[in-house]
Amino acid sequence: MPMPAYPETSAGLRDGKEKLRLWLKLLDCTHLIERQLRGRFRADFDITLPRFDVLAALDRFPEGLTMGGLSRRLRVSQGNVTGVVERLLKEGEIRRWNPPGDRRTFYIALTEQGQRNFDRMAAAHQAWIDELLGGLAVQEISQLQALLSRAKASVEAKEKSHGDA
Amino acid sequence: MPMPAYPETSAGLRDGKEKLRLWLKLLDCTHLIERQLRGRFRADFDITLPRFDVLAALDRFPEGLTMGGLSRRLRVSQGNVTGVVERLLKEGEIRRWNPPGDRRTFYIALTEQGQRNFDRMAAAHQAWIDELLGGLAVQEISQLQALLSRAKASVEAKEKSHGDA
DNA sequence: TCGATATATTTTAAGCTTAAAATATATCGA
């Protein structure tokens, strides 16, 4: 008796594009949610997503983050943070200083004003996410969380073997 | 005997931020993969992600897509597609025409050259995704796919109730 | 101690992205 060409056939389509489809759906979900958030942040707080992301990163590091640390955390280029940080400095949401002993390095952190504004925005942000993902059961949330961790680990393993930082 | 304050306590942390954490992980995974793909597309084909995305959308519609249809499919603004399409036209990857009877509307589709180039790039793209997500089991892939569909449905339901297109 | 090398950041040039206004064409309804 011949073996079936595709042993996993019962689980669904078996044309070898399952991972590609998964990636496309991941991307689509992200874009969908990002679009919602962008519009709401703009309407309610007149702030962009990239600026909020910087404030959120700094909120987790009250002692401050370097430009490079911020860039790695947000997974954006170094030159990128330069510009966004510049605007947030001008608006008084963050402050910047050199650590003693290294004049190349800059640290940035939230100002009091920035912390106050971030706290308000973060509360709204969480409420929006709760609303948008409200259709998922507690169990689904935790399953997704675990599976995405697995996906992340897979990508990071390949990333290293490829030689990029 | 008092009821526990958080009935689902056994499933993990119960501070009400599970959905937020899930969203942050989703975003992180997406950025991680996007960064890999961007670098590889650039190195191997000297093309940007947005341009590839347009070609991929057109590949699925050999009869052509309107500017608006493309914009909705890619979840980007209308003005955005104008620019990317312009560059692809100049490079000869796509062609554009008015449908008979409506001079407001433009259709675009791949040229032969565009189709040829897309086919090569799509093969590489699929191989990269297969590699990056290679650490996931077949079952995990299909679970993720199903859960992300659920997430997407949840967001789309809220989107409608909020009044945005 | 001082040239070579490494590290941290900014600058540059090009392209991507958005929201809102502007333009052009089509359709609807008296």
Place this chain on the structure above:
DNA sequence: TCGATATATTTTAAGCTTAAAATATATCGA
């Protein structure tokens, strides 16, 4: 038929993003 309204797209102004080059400072090793 023709003004009002709707639809499809482009333009505009501002900001975001990248990769690579440039700048500035620190560290290493003879």
